[in-house]
Amino acid sequence: MEAHQDLLANIKRRQMWDFVFALMGLLALLFALVTLLALIVDLAITGVPRINAEFFVNFPSRFAEKAGILSAWVGSFCIMITTAFCAIPLGVAAGVYLEEYSKKNWISQLIELNIINLAGIPSITYGLMALGLFVYKLKLGQSILTAGLTLGLLVLPIIIVTTREAIRAIPNTIREASYAMGASKWQTVRYHILPYSSGGILTGVIISLSRAIGETAPLITIGALTFIAFLPTPPVDGQFPYLNFKWLMDPFTVMPIQMFNWLSRPQPEFHVNAAATGVVLLLMTLIMNGGAIYLRSRFRKKMKW
Amino acid sequence: MRRLRERAIETVLFLAAASSVLVTIGIVGILVVESIPFFEHVTFKEFLTDTQWTPLFENAHYGILPLLSGTLLSTVIALSVAIPLGTVAAAFLSEYVRPSWREFLKPMLELLAAVPTVVYGYFALLFVTPLLQKIIPSLSGFNVLSAGIVIGVMIVPYVSSLSEDAMRSVPNHLREASFAVGASRMQTAFRVVIPAAFSGITSAYVLGISRALGETMVVAIAAGMQPNLTINPTEPAATITAFIVQVSLGDLPHGSIGYQSIYVAGLSLLVLTLCFNIVGLWLRKKFQEKE
Numbered sequence: 001m002e003a004h005q006d007l008l009a010n011i012k013r014r015q016m017w018d019f020v021f022a023l024m025g026l027l028a029l030l031f032a033l034v035t036l037l038a039l040i041v042d043l044a045i046t047g048v049p050r051i052n053a054e055f056f057v058n059f060p061s062r063f064a065e066k067a068g069i070l071s072a073w074v075g076s077f078c079i080m081i082t083t084a085f086c087a088i089p090l091g092v093a094a095g096v097y098l099e100e101y102s103k104k105n106w107i108s109q110l111i112e113l114n115i116i117n118l119a120g121i122p123s124i125t126y127g128l129m130a131l132g133l134f135v136y137k138l139k140l141g142q143s144i145l146t147a148g149l150t151l152g153l154l155v156l157p158i159i160i161v162t163t164r165e166a167i168r169a170i171p172n173t174i175r176e177a178s179y180a181m182g183a184s185k186w187q188t189v190r191y192h193i194l195p196y197s198s199g200g201i202l203t204g205v206i207i208s209l210s211r212a213i214g215e216t217a218p219l220i221t222i223g224a225l226t227f228i229a230f231l232p233t234p235p236v237d238g239q240f241p242y243l244n245f246k247w248l249m250d251p252f253t254v255m256p257i258q259m260f261n262w263l264s265r266p267q268p269e270f271h272v273n274a275a276a277t278g279v280v281l282l283l284m285t286l287i288m289n290g291g292a293i294y295l296r297s298r299f300r301k302k303m304k305w
Numbered sequence: 306m307r308r309l310r311e312r313a314i315e316t317v318l319f320l321a322a323a324s325s326v327l328v329t330i331g332i333v334g335i336l337v338v339e340s341i342p343f344f345e346h347v348t349f350k351e352f353l354t355d356t357q358w359t360p361l362f363e364n365a366h367y368g369i370l371p372l373l374s375g376t377l378l379s380t381v382i383a384l385s386v387a388i389p390l391g392t393v394a395a396a397f398l399s400e401y402v403r404p405s406w407r408e409f410l411k412p413m414l415e416l417l418a419a420v421p422t423v424v425y426g427y428f429a430l431l432f433v434t435p436l437l438q439k440i441i442p443s444l445s446g447f448n449v450l451s452a453g454i455v456i457g458v459m460i461v462p463y464v465s466s467l468s469e470d471a472m473r474s475v476p477n478h479l480r481e482a483s484f485a486v487g488a489s490r491m492q493t494a495f496r497v498v499i500p501a502a503f504s505g506i507t508s509a510y511v512l513g514i515s516r517a518l519g520e521t522m523v524v525a526i527a528a529g530m531q532p533n534l535t536i537n538p539t540e541p542a543a544t545i546t547a548f549i550v551q552v553s554l555g556d557l558p559h560g561s562i563g564y565q566s567i568y569v570a571g572l573s574l575l576v577l578t579l580c581f582n583i584v585g586l587w588l589r590k591k592f593q594e595k596e
Contacts, residue, residue: 014489014491014492015489017489017491018489018490018491021393021396021397021490021491021494022397022401022490022491024393024397025393025394025396025397025398025401026397028389028390028391028393028394028397029394029397029398029410029414031390032390032394032414032417032458032461032462033413033414035417035458036416036417036420038428038432039420039424039425039428039432042428042431042432043424043427043428046431089321090321090324091321093317093318093321093322094318094321094322094324094325096318097315097318097319097321097322098322101315101318101319102319102322107323108322110326111322111323111325111326114325114326114329115325117329117582118325118328118329119512119515120511120512120515120516120578120582121329121332121515121519121575121578122515122518122519122520122521122546122574122575122578123519123521124519124521124546124549124550124571124574125332125336125519125571125574125575126332127549127553128332128335128336128339128549128567128568128571129331129332129335129336131553132335132336132338132339132568133331133335136559153328156324156325156328157325160322160325184307184311185311185315186310186311186314207419210419211419213421214419214420214421214422214423214424215421216421216422216423216521216522217422217521217522217525217546217549217550220550220553220554221549221550221553221567222553223553223557256421256422256423256522259423259424259427260423260426260522260525260526263423263426263427263430263526264526271431274427275427278421278423278424278427281421281423281424282420282421282424285419285420285421286416286419286420288419289415289416289419293412297408
């Protein structure tokens, strides 16, 4: 009888601890999510009233009320395009090679180990590398091109990893069917593997660009200016061939650097500008990430092999 | 002809894959090459033992210790937030929550990692610090404490996502065996699932540590950029990363001692990150042998 009582007490105690732990788990999750919410709300309360049309078409200024983010968002936009052009072909090609072509040997193992480790390398060291290599050795200057290349290399692992995941999800029957029709390896990749994995690759591209748009430290390190009151050279002009790439070599600033600059001033009016820039940045990254999550779940549902 | 084209394409794709190795070589190579001239001015002993770091002052001192203490202090604070929160959240998501809720909660948690770090800096400086000052009135306007806490929350998804993946890949028959001998869910989580997923959880921690060590903008904004040999988190301090930002914001002639000093700082950061990664690798190896 006593043993029975002991057992019941023991079960009660363990059930209680089980419940306590579940509660802790819930609290941990809530704490993280509430912090995120507090961050968004705090930023929005200060920043949203400051956002108006002029904020987007004005250059930075000594007067907080007149200052805007024109040069910053144009800079962010140009750098995003450069980053995408640099990272997407390289990353997708690397992912395709590692999934479809590479044999199990020490080179492919080295490459794989290296990609895992790149995720842990602090982003600021990419900036130091770019300052030494792109700015001084290759004489590209503190330009949009340098910034785009730097961020391109920084997000390369993200694109490689998501490309590989997307390709790995394609069953082997597809490849075999393609080979059975007499297709070569490249034809299989080109007409089957790449189209079927494009959804997953797109998710990776969106996530990597949202990461690039928020990166600040490597761009400060390569010497981005914090006060820019002009725009890059327009890419279209009246003379033949009507297109030029001079803008690639222009100096730049980006939204996170502009925000940092305003944030490091003592006057609270500039902090309001920083908050407004933060709202724009946050909105863009959240929309991009939300889109990526939506795409991922949609493709996962749609793909039934 | 067709075979030639196939070969050419394979070579191009291989070069793309190999370029990722070039990135690593480039980073390590440039950091080392640009750091070497620094040690022609400064002895190794001075670098490691001097307690002041003032490379841009008239009376220059080149001791890495104050930057190291700032970096480690903010990392320790960040990890004491992120590891308990991240691990408990991961165990909860993996062992308690039904899959449909998990599909919703995990991406929400991952949004924390998507917020730009400069926004976290704003949050640390203008929200967390004033909040903490109500509890600790002596807290300085710039301090390591709030920067560390905010970094901690920021890296929760790095810790929890990978840990949760590791926990969920533990085969179900281990859980069933544990339940069959009468263990509760919590006992199963702590004595069966977490030990079995130890290797993956260690990787998650190591990634979290790497992120915390290399985090730049939050400390540059909220911790005050003053090299300060202290373990008091309520004071301002500078991390290695914050110093690099501070110097880069000024005009920096190529080849000057200031220019060299940011490479030395970057190299120290890389070595520090590498050390933690090796410890993680060693822990994983050691544990795997026991199985």
